[in-house]
Amino acid sequence: MLAYATQLTRDRAAAEDVVQEALVRAWRHPDSLVNGKGSVRGWLLTVVRNIVTDQIRARNARAPEVRESPVEVAVSGDHAEQVVNSVVVIDALSRLSAEHREVLEQVYLLGSTVAEAAKALGIPPGTVKSRSFYALRALRELRSLSAAGTERSAS
Structure with missing residues (x-):
């Protein structure tokens, strides 16, 4: 053999x-x-x-395996900018309802499919889609309000 x-x-x-x-x-x-x-x-x-x-x-x-190139040090924003962005996101998520936050955590943080999120949360798939839509819309609105407030305080 x-x-x-x-x-x-x-x-x-x-x-x-x-x-x-x-x-x-x-x-x-x-x-x-x-x-x-x-x-x-x-x-x-x-x-x-x-x-x-x-x-x-x-x-x-599947696609052919490609050897990873050496990690290059990217010159990007400093660490403080990343921390500020994290704080902003955490604050925005805390302003959402628990139902909207749970759906976003399942779909975006845990990488679940709609069906998996629905099963984990015990709700229909359509509800997962709806809550995800409205949660993202609420986050966009919070970002818009935050940006408008920043512009006013800068002037």
Whole structure:
């Protein structure tokens, strides 16, 4: 099995993983080994080939992996600006209703889908969409009021 997997993958470590997966499948499905339709060896080699084929298909289905470039130090605003922005966002979120804040936390902070957020909050998906819309609108209005207040105090 290992020789066959190595021949297919051209990588000893990957071949060892394939053989291990094939043996795990054989262990989980012992009835497939004694069904009388062929040899155990043939079944195991077929499983090895199928695992390698699945890995190749999975690799081709996603974008190629690209090595990350070294992290470059970005010259951006100072740390104080980031802190101020965080405080502004926290303040704005605290002004929302609990229902609106919960939806935004689920969707934007936790990265949940509408369906996942609905399940977590125990509300219909349409309610998640509606609350998200109105919460974002309220945040925009707060930002507009804040910007207008800043302009007045600067003049």
